[in-house]
Amino acid sequence: MTESDRVRAAVSAVTDPELRRPIGDLDMVREISVDGDRAHVGIVLTIVGCPAAARIESDVRQAAASVPGIAAVDVEVGVMTPAERKALTEKLRDGRPPRQMPFGPDSLTRVILVSSGKGGVGKSTVTANLAVALADQGLAVGLVDADVHGFSIPGLLGIPAGTQPTRIDDLMLSPVAHGVKTISIGMFLRDGESVVAWRGPMLHRTVQQFLTDVFFGDLDVLLIDMPPGTGDIAISIGQLLPHAEVLVVTTPQTAAAEVAIRSGLVARQTGQRVIGVIENMGRTRSPTAR
Numbered sequence: 001m002t003e004s005d006r007v008r009a010a011v012s013a014v015t016d017p018e019l020r021r022p023i024g025d026l027d028m029v030r031e032i033s034v035d036g037d038r039a040h041v042g043i044v045l046t047i048v049g050c051p052a053a054a055r056i057e058s059d060v061r062q063a064a065a066s067v068p069g070i071a072a073v074d075v076e077v078g079v080m081t082p083a084e085r086k087a088l089t090e091k092l093r094d095g096r097p098p099r100q101m102p103f104g105p106d107s108l109t110r111v112i113l114v115s116s117g118k119g120g121v122g123k124s125t126v127t128a129n130l131a132v133a134l135a136d137q138g139l140a141v142g143l144v145d146a147d148v149h150g151f152s153i154p155g156l157l158g159i160p161a162g163t164q165p166t167r168i169d170d171l172m173l174s175p176v177a178h179g180v181k182t183i184s185i186g187m188f189l190r191d192g193e194s195v196v197a198w199r200g201p202m203l204h205r206t207v208q209q210f211l212t213d214v215f216f217g218d219l220d221v222l223l224i225d226m227p228p229g230t231g232d233i234a235i236s237i238g239q240l241l242p243h244a245e246v247l248v249v250t251t252p253q254t255a256a257a258e259v260a261i262r263s264g265l266v267a268r269q270t271g272q273r274v275i276g277v278i279e280n281m282g283r284t285r286s287p288t289a290r
């Protein structure tokens with residue numbers, strides 16, 4: 001192995017923070033040469049103004065500098081040509097045609113809907129915490145905020161206002177927060193824009209786009225934060241993901257058993273299966289309480 005092969009291997013292993021794959025696999029590494037103890041590394045980014053550019057460049061610099069014998073690194077950053085980008089989006093889709101839902105019954109991803117009969121019982125809080133906990137265990141986790149009218153996931157995960165998915169042609173890359181790939185209508189609304197007037201068809205289209213147009217890559221688990229109750233969105237999701245599993249969140253006040261039975265019956269109508277009931281906000285006795 002020559003010195004430049006070693007630099008190439010180190011640089012190729014750098015992970016693209018948005019696509020979550022080594023940049024070598026993404027065909028983002030170009031010419032590499034070594035001149036004495038100085039490495040010249042060429043990389044290309046997917047799009048101009050790629051938000052991850054600074055991070056990739058510094059990771060590449062660090063990776064090259066970690067190769068024994070390399071003391072200085074020059075990084076030259078370019079941008080993919082439209083043809084290269086097209087080849088990349090095709091590769092990322094894994095042969096799947098555009099606009100096809102990757103979470104069908106054949107997919108290896110476990111799809112879990114977090115729902116409740118009643119609002120305010122802690123669905124979103126539970127979903128966000130569960131997502132982060134699963135990601136911490138090393139699973140590839142996606143989170144779709146299906147509560148279009150009452151979205152709260154970006155806030156719960158600390159995603160800064162104004163954060164938008166990066167677009168590579170017709171592919172949307174979901175922002176990643178605490179290791180969780182996340183998408184929410186809150187990332188698409190500009191100042192003053194509101195979704196309060198949206199009805200069935202608009203809501204259906206939004207949820208469908210989250211599931212088809214967003215690039216999540218291979219996920220172990222996709223969690224879906226549902227709006228309260230059984231409205232238009234629950235019906236749409238029932239049609240789009242009939243094989244999904246359902247996690248019911250309830251509180252002691254909402255008569256857990258009754259809610260769980262009702263949710264189980266609703267889920268059964270669409271073929272979905274209730275895998276558990278979480279009683280949230282139960283009273284915990286403090287050791288000093290009398």
Ligand SMILES: Nc1ncnc2c1ncn2[C@@H]1O[C@H](COP(=O)(O)OP(=O)(O)OP(=O)(O)O)[C@@H](O)[C@H]1O
Nearest residue numbers: 118119120121122123124125126147150228280281
């Ligand atoms: N275990 C908990 N302990 C204390 N507070 C909690 C707990 N779980 C949730 N909360 C609080 O309860 C409120 C409602 O939680 P959350 O928004 O997660 O509920 P939700 O079921 O998603 O509501 P909605 O139906 O409006 O979507 C929030 O203020 C949240 O911080």
Ligand SMILES: [Mg+2]
Nearest residue numbers: 123124147152
């Ligand atoms: Mg909620």
